[in-house]
Amino acid sequence: MALRAIDNALLTTTPERPKLQVKISVPIQKLTDSTVNDENKAPVPDVNIDYISSDNRKSLPDPESKFQENIEIGRGGGGESGIDLNKWLPITASRKAKWWYSAFHNVTAMVGAGVLGLPYAMSQLGWVMGTFTILASWIITFYSLWQLVELHEVVPGKRFDRYPELGEHAFGPKLGYWLVMPQQMLVQVASDIVYMVTGGKSLMKFVELVAPSFHGTRLTYFILIFAAVQFFLSQTPNFNSLKGVSLLAAVMSVSYSMIAFVTSTIRGAHQHPQSYELRSHTTPGRVFDFFNGIGTVAFAFAAHSVVLEIQATIPSSPEVPSKKPMWKGVVVAYVIVAFCYLSVAVAGYWAFGPFVEDDVLISLRKPNWLIAIANLMVFIHVIGSYQVYAMPVFDMIESYMIQKLHCTPGRPVRLFGRSSYVDDKVTILESEKRAWETSPEALAVQEALNPWRKHDEEAGKSS
Structure with missing residues (x-):
C-alpha cells in the first residue's frame, strides 16, 4: 500500500517532459499490525519520502546532435585540450x-x-x-x-x-x-x-x-x-x-x-x-x-x-x-x-x-x-x-x-x-623541372609528339 501511494503521487505530479526540478514530500501512513507481514511486525514510523519531481526538467540532449558536434572539425571535436577548434581554425574562426x-x-x-x-x-x-x-x-x-x-x-x-x-x-x-x-x-x-x-x-x-x-x-x-x-x-x-x-x-x-x-x-x-x-x-x-x-x-x-x-x-x-x-x-x-x-x-x-x-x-x-x-x-x-x-x-x-x-x-x-x-x-616545382629535363621517359614523350607538331607547323606554313 505504501508503494502504491507513492506511485499514485508520481503519476499525478509528473508530466511527460518536465523542465524545472521541484522537491516533493509524500507522507506514508503508519500501517496497522493487521496489514503488516509477519517478518515486519515492528511498528512502522510516520515518515516523509523526498524525491525530485520531473516537472519542468530540461530536456536531454539529442545524441545525434552530440555526434555531429564531435565531427565538427572533421575528426574528434576539440581534442584532449577541450579547445573548440572551430573558433581557431582558419575556415570557421570568423x-x-x-x-x-x-x-x-x-x-x-x-x-x-x-x-x-x-x-x-x-x-x-x-x-x-x-x-x-x-x-x-x-x-x-x-x-x-x-x-x-x-x-x-x-x-x-x-x-x-x-x-x-x-x-x-x-x-x-x-x-x-x-x-x-x-x-x-x-x-x-x-x-x-x-x-x-x-x-x-x-x-x-x-x-x-x-x-x-x-x-x-x-x-x-x-x-x-x-x-x-x-x-x-x-x-x-x-x-x-x-x-x-x-x-x-x-x-x-x-x-x-x-x-x-x-x-x-x-x-x-x-x-x-x-x-x-x-x-x-x-x-x-x-x-x-x-x-x-x-x-x-x-x-x-x-x-x-x-x-x-x-x-x-x-x-x-x-x-x-x-x-x-x-x-x-x-x-x-x-x-x-x-x-x-x-x-x-x-x-x-x-x-x-x-x-x-x-x-x-x-x-x-x-x-x-x-x-x-x-x-x-x-x-x-x-x-x-x-x-x-x-x-x-x-x-x-x-x-x-x-x-x-x-x-x-x-x-x-x-x-x-x-x-x-x-x-x-617550391621543392616540387624544382624537382619536376629537373626530372623533366633529364628523364629519358620525358624526352621520349617530347620526341613522340614532335612529328605531329612539326607536321602541323609545316602544313600551317604551306596554307
Missing part, C-alpha cells in the same frame, strides 16, 4: 562575412589566368564547338554550385563547413572522409602549383618588358619571389582576414580580362584572319586538340572546391540562413564570369584565329606598357588565388597537428604548418 565577400572570393577563385587561354581553346575547338563548350560549362557549374550552396545547411542546425564533412554525411564517417578529402586536396595543391608557375611567368614577362636588361633571367628566381610573398600572406589568421587581398585579386582579374578584350577587339578591327579553320591539320592532332581545348575550358571553371569553405565564413540564423547571402554573391560572381570569359574568348579568337598563342597577351605584343601592366595584374591576381585555394589545406594541416600530434593551437603551429606547405610547392 563568421562575419557579407554577401559581397562571397562575390569577390568566387571571382578570385574562378576568373584566373585560365581566361587568357580561352581564345587558344577556341582555335582548337572552332567557333561552334568552342562557344558551346564555354556556355555549357557555365550552365553546368552554375547549377552544381547552387546545389552546393543548398547542401551547406541541408541538415537543420548543422553546417557543413568543409567538403569532408559533407562527404561524411553522404557516405558515412570513414568512407565519406577518405573519398572526398584526397580529391579536394589534390585540386587545391595542383591549383596552387599552377598559380605559382603562372605568377612567376607573369612577373618575369613584366620585368622583361619594363627592364629589358633582365631578359634571360631564370624563371626559378621569379617563382621564389612569388613564394616569398606567399610566406608572408600565409600567416593571415583566417579566411576573412584575406578579404582585402581577395578583393584586390578580383579587381585585377577583371581588369586584365578587359585589357585582353579591348586590345583584341581593336586589333581585330584593323586586321583579322580570313579563315578560322581548326588549329591542327592532322587527325591525331585534332583529336589531341579537342580534348585539350575542353580541358582548358574546364580548368577555367574550376572553383567549386572552395565553395563550402567560402560559405562557412558567412553568419547564419534561422531567419537568415547563410545560403541567402551566399547565393546573392554567387549570382553576381557568375555574371562577371560570363562577361569576362565570353568577351575574351570571342574577341581573342576573332582577332588572331588559329594563330593565337596559348596566352592571348603574348599575341598582342604591343603596346609594351599595356601588356606589362596586364602581366603585373595577372601576378597580383594569382597571389590572391593562391591564398584562397590554400586556406582549406591550411585548415586541414593545423587540424591534424593539433588533434593527432597534440600541438597547442597558436602562432607556432600556423607558422610551421603553412610555411612548410609553401616551401613544399
Whole structure:
C-alpha cells in the first residue's frame, strides 16, 4: 500500500517532459499490525519520502546532435585540450562575412589566368564547338554550385563547413572522409602549383618588358619571389582576414580580362584572319586538340572546391540562413564570369584565329606598357588565388597537428604548418623541372609528339 501511494503521487505530479526540478514530500501512513507481514511486525514510523519531481526538467540532449558536434572539425571535436577548434581554425574562426565577400572570393577563385587561354581553346575547338563548350560549362557549374550552396545547411542546425564533412554525411564517417578529402586536396595543391608557375611567368614577362636588361633571367628566381610573398600572406589568421587581398585579386582579374578584350577587339578591327579553320591539320592532332581545348575550358571553371569553405565564413540564423547571402554573391560572381570569359574568348579568337598563342597577351605584343601592366595584374591576381585555394589545406594541416600530434593551437603551429606547405610547392616545382629535363621517359614523350607538331607547323606554313 505504501508503494502504491507513492506511485499514485508520481503519476499525478509528473508530466511527460518536465523542465524545472521541484522537491516533493509524500507522507506514508503508519500501517496497522493487521496489514503488516509477519517478518515486519515492528511498528512502522510516520515518515516523509523526498524525491525530485520531473516537472519542468530540461530536456536531454539529442545524441545525434552530440555526434555531429564531435565531427565538427572533421575528426574528434576539440581534442584532449577541450579547445573548440572551430573558433581557431582558419575556415570557421570568423563568421562575419557579407554577401559581397562571397562575390569577390568566387571571382578570385574562378576568373584566373585560365581566361587568357580561352581564345587558344577556341582555335582548337572552332567557333561552334568552342562557344558551346564555354556556355555549357557555365550552365553546368552554375547549377552544381547552387546545389552546393543548398547542401551547406541541408541538415537543420548543422553546417557543413568543409567538403569532408559533407562527404561524411553522404557516405558515412570513414568512407565519406577518405573519398572526398584526397580529391579536394589534390585540386587545391595542383591549383596552387599552377598559380605559382603562372605568377612567376607573369612577373618575369613584366620585368622583361619594363627592364629589358633582365631578359634571360631564370624563371626559378621569379617563382621564389612569388613564394616569398606567399610566406608572408600565409600567416593571415583566417579566411576573412584575406578579404582585402581577395578583393584586390578580383579587381585585377577583371581588369586584365578587359585589357585582353579591348586590345583584341581593336586589333581585330584593323586586321583579322580570313579563315578560322581548326588549329591542327592532322587527325591525331585534332583529336589531341579537342580534348585539350575542353580541358582548358574546364580548368577555367574550376572553383567549386572552395565553395563550402567560402560559405562557412558567412553568419547564419534561422531567419537568415547563410545560403541567402551566399547565393546573392554567387549570382553576381557568375555574371562577371560570363562577361569576362565570353568577351575574351570571342574577341581573342576573332582577332588572331588559329594563330593565337596559348596566352592571348603574348599575341598582342604591343603596346609594351599595356601588356606589362596586364602581366603585373595577372601576378597580383594569382597571389590572391593562391591564398584562397590554400586556406582549406591550411585548415586541414593545423587540424591534424593539433588533434593527432597534440600541438597547442597558436602562432607556432600556423607558422610551421603553412610555411612548410609553401616551401613544399617550391621543392616540387624544382624537382619536376629537373626530372623533366633529364628523364629519358620525358624526352621520349617530347620526341613522340614532335612529328605531329612539326607536321602541323609545316602544313600551317604551306596554307
